Amino acid sequence: MVKVWEKPESLTDKVMHYCPGCTHGIIHKITAEVMDELGIRDKTIGVAPVGCSVLAYNYFNCDMQQAAHGRAPAVATGIKRVNPDNAVFTYQGDGDLASIGAAEIVHAAARGEKITTVFVNNAIYGMTGGQMAPTSLEKQVTTTSPYGRDLDHAGHPIKVSEMLSTLPGAVYIERVSVHDVPHILKAKKAIKKAFEYQLEGKGFTLVEVLSTCPTNWGIDPVESLDWLKDNMLPYYPLGNFRSPEKEGK
Amino acid sequence: MGKTLMKGNEAIGEAAIKAGCRYFFGYPITPQNEIPAYLARRLPKENGVFLQAESEVSAINMVYGASGAGARVMTSSSSPGISLKTEGISYIAGAQLPCVIVNIVRGGPGLGGIQPAQSDYFQAVKGGGHGDYRVVVLAPSTVQELVDLTMDAFEIADYYRNPVMILGDGILGQMMEPVEFKPLNKRDSKEKTWATTGMKDREQNVINSLHMDPEGLENHNIDLQEKYAEITDKEAKSESYKTEDADIVITAYGTTSRICRTAIDQLREEGIKVGMIRPITLWPFPADAFEDVIDSASKFLTVEMSLGQMVEDVKLAVDGRKPVEFYGRTGGMIPSVEEVKEKVKELVGGEK
Numbered sequence A: 001m002v003k004v005w006e007k008p009e010s011l012t013d014k015v016m017h018y019c020p021g022c023t024h025g026i027i028h029k030i031t032a033e034v035m036d037e038l039g040i041r042d043k044t045i046g047v048a049p050v051g052c053s054v055l056a057y058n059y060f061n062c063d064m065q066q067a068a069h070g071r072a073p074a075v076a077t078g079i080k081r082v083n084p085d086n087a088v089f090t091y092q093g094d095g096d097l098a099s100i101g102a103a104e105i106v107h108a109a110a111r112g113e114k115i116t117t118v119f120v121n122n123a124i125y126g127m128t129g130g131q132m133a134p135t136s137l138e139k140q141v142t143t144t145s146p147y148g149r150d151l152d153h154a155g156h157p158i159k160v161s162e163m164l165s166t167l168p169g170a171v172y173i174e175r176v177s178v179h180d181v182p183h184i185l186k187a188k189k190a191i192k193k194a195f196e197y198q199l200e201g202k203g204f205t206l207v208e209v210l211s212t213c214p215t216n217w218g219i220d221p222v223e224s225l226d227w228l229k230d231n232m233l234p235y236y237p238l239g240n241f242r243s244p245e246k247e248g249k
Numbered sequence B: 001m002g003k004t005l006m007k008g009n010e011a012i013g014e015a016a017i018k019a020g021c022r023y024f025f026g027y028p029i030t031p032q033n034e035i036p037a038y039l040a041r042r043l044p045k046e047n048g049v050f051l052q053a054e055s056e057v058s059a060i061n062m063v064y065g066a067s068g069a070g071a072r073v074m075t076s077s078s079s080p081g082i083s084l085k086t087e088g089i090s091y092i093a094g095a096q097l098p099c100v101i102v103n104i105v106r107g108g109p110g111l112g113g114i115q116p117a118q119s120d121y122f123q124a125v126k127g128g129g130h131g132d133y134r135v136v137v138l139a140p141s142t143v144q145e146l147v148d149l150t151m152d153a154f155e156i157a158d159y160y161r162n163p164v165m166i167l168g169d170g171i172l173g174q175m176m177e178p179v180e181f182k183p184l185n186k187r188d189s190k191e192k193t194w195a196t197t198g199m200k201d202r203e204q205n206v207i208n209s210l211h212m213d214p215e216g217l218e219n220h221n222i223d224l225q226e227k228y229a230e231i232t233d234k235e236a237k238s239e240s241y242k243t244e245d246a247d248i249v250i251t252a253y254g255t256t257s258r259i260c261r262t263a264i265d266q267l268r269e270e271g272i273k274v275g276m277i278r279p280i281t282l283w284p285f286p287a288d289a290f291e292d293v294i295d296s297a298s299k300f301l302t303v304e305m306s307l308g309q310m311v312e313d314v315k316l317a318v319d320g321r322k323p324v325e326f327y328g329r330t331g332g333m334i335p336s337v338e339e340v341k342e343k344v345k346e347l348v349g350g351e352k
Helices: A024-038 A052-059 A072-082 A094-100 A102-110 A160-164 A181-199 A221-235 B008-018 B034-046 B056-068 B079-094 B121-126 B143-160 B170-174 B214-235 B254-269 B310-318 B337-351
Strands: A044-048 A063-066 A087-093 A116-121 A170-177 A204-210 A239-242 B004-007 B023-026 B049-052 B073-077 B099-105 B136-138 B163-169 B176-179 B238-241 B248-251 B274-279 B281-283 B299-304 B324-328
Touching (some): A063 B056, A072 A116, A087 A181, A094 A160, A102 A204, A160 A170, A160 A239, A170 A221, B004 B008, B008 B099, B008 B143, B008 B176, B034 B049, B056 B099, B073 B079, B079 B163, B121 B281, B143 B176, B163 B170, B163 B254, B170 B254
Parallel strands (some): A170 A204, B099 B163, B248 B274, B299 B324
Antiparallel strands (some): B004 B176, B136 B281, B238 B274
């Protein structure tokens, strides 16, 4: 039998705890594949967030630090400033990054901190049981928006990529999705680019990955992929918001 | 090496550099701003990094990252800023990372004021953040001690893999005194094989404070307590002043101890036998020093720039065997020599 694909070295053998149909596993895998392809596993330090991916340090087979809720970009800043030759990435969900850690991500981007952020946006708080996130869509029902998110009451969902792309220190910002294979491949390409720009010392890089949460959305995994496509893509358009090429850097 | 006249806050900055600290993350707050300003000037010249964070919360988490990456790192702040840092301090203690945190205390609660105080004692020595953790707390009383204890703090932090706090106040930070930078009193600390520097030829290193299994977390806490017991056993430090024949034994630290020392000298001239135990470590609290005087002293008096925080630890040390009285001012008010003398005389008089 010919082996055509194998688990990346940058993932451990541990069985992931993610719910069936959750796309964290895919995003972990493509991030790990990027580390393998760039040959940087030995010099990479990842920062795990608080939330569903809090245990990311069990899955990524590289040095890892676990950060307090929202503080991953600050922790990554400390690591990168001490070891500028290391590749440093944060892996954060939308509650972590867009809510409690909004200041940390904005200022890491503003400083042009030479780190890469993989930002997983599934429009809901997963680990705490499906509360409204800053990225929850209008009319989206969650445990803390039981009548649907009312913009007049709860405000508007935050478009993180658009917001951060206004900052000159953010050299590469791209929004991707993992709802089907072509998009997964595009997502991987974007994450790879982000790491490459970091290694070139260009500045802050972030890839926002639209992701699913079948458990807290209350729909099955296959329907979740459609829900993402039908509801998230119109509000969170895919594409590149900032790149060194565009800015002539 | 000769003596240099230095402002307390700047002396802390230079001491950190002399101790090998090359990374500082902070956020401005009065009355400690000369520390970051000094390090902003000095660290780039030492191939180090000074970075002004967007908040105290961010600054302490930068410290966490830098310490996890193996660096000697420091942050400094003042009371309301330290409150913001307590989240990070709990994580740093949980993950057993070494770092030095300077608190140049001002009056509180809330925004309080900008004048010196000692009202962060509880926060410093009892935790402040969540969980069963301890931070080593050092209490300098002179600019020279700011230097010596800051340098020691880095060695203690690395040796025990634990955060160490320098608890000063606005007076110490702002005053100028001659100081001498002595060689670093090096400890035999283990190599930082746990640091996240890239795997290279070893297994993955993980810096973490999450323990989902309650039994695992209990065991982690028990391990921490064993470390804290060792620190209590080995690191408790105090200075005794004229306690040999003292009838009244004052306890005071930092700036307040200087006021009490003058009061003691003057009271002695009047024939009143009074002395002082000056804690240099506030945690671990130097309880043993009280055993030396527990039989000879008739009363204890704690003097603080707070409304009675350290007095609880003095009462624990005395353990009900002798009366413990308290005198304090707060909010940025400083007890005067006269006030301390009056209080001591009241205690002496009360015995008659």
